Amino acid sequence: MLGLVFFIPVFIGFLHSGLVRIPTLLVSVLFFICSVQSLFAGLILDNIIKTSKQSFEMRLIDCEDRLKTKGM
Numbered sequence: 001m002l003g004l005v006f007f008i009p010v011f012i013g014f015l016h017s018g019l020v021r022i023p024t025l026l027v028s029v030l031f032f033i034c035s036v037q038s039l040f041a042g043l044i045l046d047n048i049i050k051t052s053k054q055s056f057e058m059r060l061i062d063c064e065d066r067l068k069t070k071g072m
Contacts, residue, residue, distance in 0.1 A: 003031030 006028035014020050 001035075003028045003035060006031060 006024055010021055010025050010028060
C-alpha cells in the first residue's frame with residue numbers, strides 16, 4: 001500500500017508533464033519489492049509452522065500407540 005501511495009503522485013506527474021521523479025519512483029518500487037518479499041516470507045513461515053505442528057501431532061500419536069502396546 002505504501003508503494004502505491006508513493007507511486008500515484010509520480011504517475012499523475014508523468015501524465016501531466018511527461019517527466020518522472022526518479023527518487024520517488026525508486027522509493028515506491030523498493031516498497032513494492034519489500035512487500036512482495038514479505039508476503040512470500042510469511043507464506044513460507046506459515047507452511048513451516050503447519051508442517052511442524054503436523055509432525056508434532058504424529059509423534060504424539062506414535063508415542064500413544066507405543067504406550068498402548070506395552071500395556072500401560
